[in-house]
Amino acid sequence: MINDPRAVARTGRLENAKRLRGIPNLIVPRMARVARQSLAGQTAAGTVAAHGLSFPLLVRAPGFHTGRHFVRVATAEALAQAAETFPSDDAWLIEQLDSRDGQGMFRKLRAMIVAGELYPLHLAISRDWKVHYYTADMAQSADNRANEAPFLHDMASAIGAPGMTALRRVVETLQLDYGGIDFAVDARGDILFFEANATMVMVPLTADKKWDYRRAAFDGVFAAVRAMLVRRAQERA
Numbered sequence: 001m002i003n004d005p006r007a008v009a010r011t012g013r014l015e016n017a018k019r020l021r022g023i024p025n026l027i028v029p030r031m032a033r034v035a036r037q038s039l040a041g042q043t044a045a046g047t048v049a050a051h052g053l054s055f056p057l058l059v060r061a062p063g064f065h066t067g068r069h070f071v072r073v074a075t076a077e078a079l080a081q082a083a084e085t086f087p088s089d090d091a092w093l094i095e096q097l098d099s100r101d102g103q104g105m106f107r108k109l110r111a112m113i114v115a116g117e118l119y120p121l122h123l124a125i126s127r128d129w130k131v132h133y134y135t136a137d138m139a140q141s142a143d144n145r146a147n148e149a150p151f152l153h154d155m156a157s158a159i160g161a162p163g164m165t166a167l168r169r170v171v172e173t174l175q176l177d178y179g180g181i182d183f184a185v186d187a188r189g190d191i192l193f194f195e196a197n198a199t200m201v202m203v204p205l206t207a208d209k210k211w212d213y214r215r216a217a218f219d220g221v222f223a224a225v226r227a228m229l230v231r232r233a234q235e236r237a
Contacts, residue, residue, distance in 0.1 A: 001232045002177035003198050011174060011197045013092060019173055020193060026166040027186070028193045029095035033062070036091045039083035045076035051093060055079075058094040061086040067130050072096065096129070097192040099184035105144075106131050109151060112200065113171050113179040114224040115231075118164075120155040120217050121180070121202065123148040134203075145210065152217040160189040170196060178225065 010019070014033055021028045032051035039047055039059075048054065059082055061069035069086050073079040083091055099106050108131035110121040125144040126136035137144050151158040159167070163185055170181055170193070180200025184192040205211045205218055 001229065001236065003179070004175070004177075007175040008198045011176070011179070013094075013195065016174075016193075016196055020170060020196075023166055023169045023173075025162040025190045026170065026193055027097060027190050029097050031092055031094045033090055033092055036083050036086055036089055039079055039091060041080055042076075044080045044083070048076065048079070048093060053093055053095060056096060058092075058096050059083065060092045060094065061088040062090055062092060063088060067132060067135075070130065072129055097184070097194075098186070099129075099131075099192055101125075102187075105137075107184050108132075108136075108194065109183055109185070110200065111155065111167060111181050111183075112202070112221050113174070113176055113181065114221060115177055115228045116171060117224065118155070118167055118171060118181075119221045119224060120152050120158075121200075121221060122214070122217075123151045139210075142210075145213065149213045152214060159185055159191075162189050163191045166191045177228065 014031060017028050017031050020026060030051075030053060032053065034047055034051070048057065055076070056072055056074040058070065058072055059079060060071070064070065069088075071082045073082055099108065101107055105125050105127060106129050107123065107125055109123045112119045112121050122133050124131050124133040124136040124138060125141070125147060138148070156164050167181060167183070174196055176198050179196060179198045181196040182194040184194070186192055202218070202221060205214055
Protein backbone atom coordinates (compact mmCIF):
# COMPACT_ATOMS: atom_id res chain seq x y z
CA MET A 1 0.00 0.00 0.00
CA ILE A 2 2.82 2.44 0.76
CA ASN A 3 6.52 2.81 -0.07
CA ASP A 4 7.37 1.25 -3.40
CA PRO A 5 10.14 -1.28 -2.63
CA ARG A 6 12.21 0.20 -5.46
CA ALA A 7 12.17 3.58 -3.72
CA VAL A 8 13.10 2.02 -0.38
CA ALA A 9 16.00 0.15 -1.98
CA ARG A 10 17.52 3.44 -3.12
CA THR A 11 17.75 4.95 0.39
CA GLY A 12 21.10 3.42 1.31
CA ARG A 13 23.60 5.86 2.77
CA LEU A 14 25.92 5.98 -0.22
CA GLU A 15 23.20 6.22 -2.86
CA ASN A 16 21.44 8.94 -0.88
CA ALA A 17 24.70 10.87 -0.71
CA LYS A 18 25.21 10.58 -4.46
CA ARG A 19 21.73 11.55 -5.59
CA LEU A 20 21.09 14.29 -3.04
CA ARG A 21 24.43 16.02 -3.54
CA GLY A 22 23.98 19.17 -5.58
CA ILE A 23 20.62 20.19 -4.16
CA PRO A 24 20.92 23.92 -3.35
CA ASN A 25 21.28 24.72 0.35
CA LEU A 26 21.78 21.03 1.20
CA ILE A 27 25.19 19.97 2.52
CA VAL A 28 25.77 16.23 2.15
CA PRO A 29 28.78 14.63 3.85
CA ARG A 30 31.34 12.81 1.77
CA MET A 31 31.40 9.11 2.57
CA ALA A 32 32.83 5.83 1.41
CA ARG A 33 32.24 2.17 2.12
CA VAL A 34 35.55 0.37 2.54
CA ALA A 35 36.79 -3.05 3.50
CA ARG A 36 37.42 -3.16 7.23
CA GLN A 37 40.78 -4.79 6.60
CA SER A 38 41.90 -1.65 4.74
CA LEU A 39 41.70 0.23 8.03
CA ALA A 40 44.12 -2.03 9.86
CA GLY A 41 47.48 -0.77 11.07
CA GLN A 42 49.43 1.47 8.73
CA THR A 43 46.89 1.24 5.90
CA ALA A 44 44.22 3.31 7.67
CA ALA A 45 45.64 6.73 6.80
CA GLY A 46 46.10 5.81 3.14
CA THR A 47 42.54 4.52 2.89
CA VAL A 48 41.15 7.77 4.30
CA ALA A 49 43.25 9.90 1.95
CA ALA A 50 42.36 7.76 -1.07
CA HIS A 51 38.70 8.64 -0.59
CA GLY A 52 39.33 12.37 -0.23
CA LEU A 53 38.55 12.38 3.49
CA SER A 54 40.50 13.72 6.45
CA PHE A 55 40.51 13.51 10.24
CA PRO A 56 38.53 13.84 12.36
CA LEU A 57 35.87 11.70 10.75
CA LEU A 58 33.10 9.30 11.66
CA VAL A 59 33.29 5.56 11.17
CA ARG A 60 30.49 3.05 11.58
CA ALA A 61 29.69 -0.55 10.85
CA PRO A 62 26.92 -1.08 8.26
CA GLY A 63 23.67 -2.56 9.50
CA PHE A 64 23.67 -1.08 13.01
CA HIS A 65 21.62 1.78 14.38
CA THR A 66 21.04 3.81 17.58
CA GLY A 67 24.74 4.59 17.75
CA ARG A 68 26.04 1.02 17.92
CA HIS A 69 29.48 0.56 16.33
CA PHE A 70 29.58 4.25 15.42
CA VAL A 71 32.50 6.37 16.62
CA ARG A 72 34.37 9.58 15.93
CA VAL A 73 38.11 9.21 15.34
CA ALA A 74 40.78 11.91 15.18
CA THR A 75 43.78 9.84 14.09
CA ALA A 76 44.64 6.88 11.89
CA GLU A 77 45.59 4.91 14.99
CA ALA A 78 42.17 5.51 16.57
CA LEU A 79 40.50 4.52 13.31
CA ALA A 80 42.41 1.24 13.16
CA GLN A 81 41.54 0.46 16.77
CA ALA A 82 37.85 1.19 16.21
CA ALA A 83 37.70 -0.94 13.07
CA GLU A 84 39.13 -3.90 14.96
CA THR A 85 36.02 -3.98 17.14
CA PHE A 86 33.50 -3.91 14.27
CA PRO A 87 31.49 -7.13 13.69
CA SER A 88 31.31 -6.54 9.93
CA ASP A 89 33.58 -6.98 6.94
CA ASP A 90 33.00 -3.40 5.76
CA ALA A 91 32.92 0.04 7.35
CA TRP A 92 31.54 3.45 6.47
CA LEU A 93 33.87 6.44 6.52
CA ILE A 94 31.81 9.62 6.88
CA GLU A 95 32.78 13.27 6.86
CA GLN A 96 31.67 14.92 10.10
CA LEU A 97 29.47 17.97 9.55
CA ASP A 98 29.61 20.59 12.29
CA SER A 99 26.09 20.70 13.75
CA ARG A 100 26.91 22.79 16.82
CA ASP A 101 24.83 25.82 17.66
CA GLY A 102 26.05 29.15 19.02
CA GLN A 103 26.43 27.64 22.49
CA GLY A 104 28.53 24.74 21.25
CA MET A 105 25.72 22.19 21.62
CA PHE A 106 25.14 19.58 18.94
CA ARG A 107 21.72 19.55 17.29
CA LYS A 108 19.81 16.98 15.26
CA LEU A 109 16.35 17.58 13.85
CA ARG A 110 13.95 15.01 12.47
CA ALA A 111 11.15 15.66 10.01
CA MET A 112 8.77 12.95 8.91
CA ILE A 113 7.58 12.42 5.35
CA VAL A 114 3.93 11.44 4.91
CA ALA A 115 2.35 11.40 1.46
CA GLY A 116 4.81 13.96 0.14
CA GLU A 117 4.43 16.39 3.03
CA LEU A 118 6.91 17.26 5.81
CA TYR A 119 6.03 17.15 9.50
CA PRO A 120 8.36 18.15 12.37
CA LEU A 121 9.01 15.40 14.92
CA HIS A 122 11.84 16.51 17.18
CA LEU A 123 14.88 18.66 17.74
CA ALA A 124 17.47 16.97 19.95
CA ILE A 125 20.19 19.02 21.67
CA SER A 126 23.22 17.33 23.21
CA ARG A 127 26.71 17.99 24.51
CA ASP A 128 27.87 14.91 22.61
CA TRP A 129 28.33 14.72 18.83
CA LYS A 130 26.37 11.45 18.66
CA VAL A 131 22.87 12.85 19.06
CA HIS A 132 19.83 10.68 19.76
CA TYR A 133 16.73 12.12 21.34
CA TYR A 134 16.57 9.56 24.15
CA THR A 135 20.19 10.20 25.19
CA ALA A 136 20.26 13.96 24.50
CA ASP A 137 19.81 16.65 27.15
CA MET A 138 16.07 17.00 26.60
CA ALA A 139 14.34 15.39 29.58
CA GLN A 140 16.76 17.12 31.98
CA SER A 141 16.86 20.58 30.39
CA ALA A 142 13.89 22.95 30.30
CA ASP A 143 15.99 25.34 28.18
CA ASN A 144 16.54 22.68 25.53
CA ARG A 145 12.84 21.88 25.45
CA ALA A 146 12.11 25.58 25.06
CA ASN A 147 14.51 25.67 22.09
CA GLU A 148 12.77 22.66 20.54
CA ALA A 149 9.24 24.06 20.80
CA PRO A 150 9.47 26.67 17.99
CA PHE A 151 10.59 23.99 15.52
CA LEU A 152 7.61 21.81 16.41
CA HIS A 153 5.11 24.66 16.30
CA ASP A 154 6.32 26.28 13.04
CA MET A 155 8.99 24.30 11.23
CA ALA A 156 9.08 26.60 8.21
CA SER A 157 9.82 29.69 10.29
CA ALA A 158 12.36 27.87 12.46
CA ILE A 159 14.33 26.57 9.47
CA GLY A 160 13.83 29.33 6.92
CA ALA A 161 12.76 29.33 3.29
CA PRO A 162 16.05 28.06 1.71
CA GLY A 163 16.24 25.13 4.11
CA MET A 164 12.60 24.19 3.62
CA THR A 165 13.06 24.27 -0.15
CA ALA A 166 16.05 21.95 0.18
CA LEU A 167 14.10 19.53 2.36
CA ARG A 168 11.24 19.47 -0.13
CA ARG A 169 13.73 18.62 -2.88
CA VAL A 170 14.90 15.71 -0.74
CA VAL A 171 11.29 14.52 -0.39
CA GLU A 172 10.80 14.73 -4.17
CA THR A 173 14.00 12.77 -4.78
CA LEU A 174 13.29 10.00 -2.27
CA GLN A 175 9.75 9.29 -3.55
CA LEU A 176 8.75 7.72 -0.21
CA ASP A 177 5.16 7.70 1.01
CA TYR A 178 6.44 7.36 4.58
CA GLY A 179 9.92 8.07 5.88
CA GLY A 180 12.03 10.53 7.77
CA ILE A 181 14.98 12.90 7.42
CA ASP A 182 17.60 13.56 10.10
CA PHE A 183 19.44 16.84 9.67
CA ALA A 184 20.72 20.04 11.26
CA VAL A 185 20.65 23.68 10.18
CA ASP A 186 23.84 25.72 10.08
CA ALA A 187 24.28 29.44 10.76
CA ARG A 188 23.64 30.29 7.08
CA GLY A 189 20.36 28.40 7.02
CA ASP A 190 21.72 25.49 4.98
CA ILE A 191 20.61 21.94 5.76
CA LEU A 192 23.28 19.57 7.05
CA PHE A 193 22.07 16.17 5.85
CA PHE A 194 22.61 13.13 8.09
CA GLU A 195 20.31 10.40 6.76
CA ALA A 196 16.88 9.68 5.28
CA ASN A 197 15.05 6.39 5.03
CA ALA A 198 11.73 4.56 5.31
CA THR A 199 12.34 3.17 8.80
CA MET A 200 12.33 6.22 11.07
CA VAL A 201 10.74 5.23 14.39
CA MET A 202 8.16 7.31 16.25
CA VAL A 203 8.06 6.33 19.92
CA PRO A 204 4.76 7.44 21.55
CA LEU A 205 5.12 10.09 24.25
CA THR A 206 4.67 9.31 27.92
CA ALA A 207 2.02 11.05 30.02
CA ASP A 208 4.62 13.35 31.65
CA LYS A 209 3.33 16.92 31.31
CA LYS A 210 6.74 18.25 30.34
CA TRP A 211 6.17 16.69 26.92
CA ASP A 212 2.84 18.43 26.35
CA TYR A 213 4.46 20.88 23.93
CA ARG A 214 5.35 17.93 21.67
CA ARG A 215 1.91 16.30 21.53
CA ALA A 216 0.41 18.37 18.74
CA ALA A 217 3.35 17.59 16.45
CA PHE A 218 3.17 13.86 17.25
CA ASP A 219 -0.59 13.77 16.80
CA GLY A 220 -0.24 15.56 13.48
CA VAL A 221 2.07 12.89 12.07
CA PHE A 222 -0.05 10.00 13.34
CA ALA A 223 -3.18 11.62 11.90
CA ALA A 224 -1.47 12.10 8.53
CA VAL A 225 -0.36 8.46 8.47
CA ARG A 226 -3.86 7.21 9.33
CA ALA A 227 -5.40 9.41 6.64
CA MET A 228 -2.89 8.15 4.07
CA LEU A 229 -3.57 4.50 4.91
CA VAL A 230 -7.33 4.97 4.72
CA ARG A 231 -7.03 6.82 1.42
CA ARG A 232 -4.77 4.15 -0.08
CA ALA A 233 -7.11 1.37 1.09
CA GLN A 234 -10.08 3.12 -0.49
CA GLU A 235 -8.19 3.64 -3.74
CA ARG A 236 -7.38 -0.08 -3.95
CA ALA A 237 -10.82 -1.31 -2.88
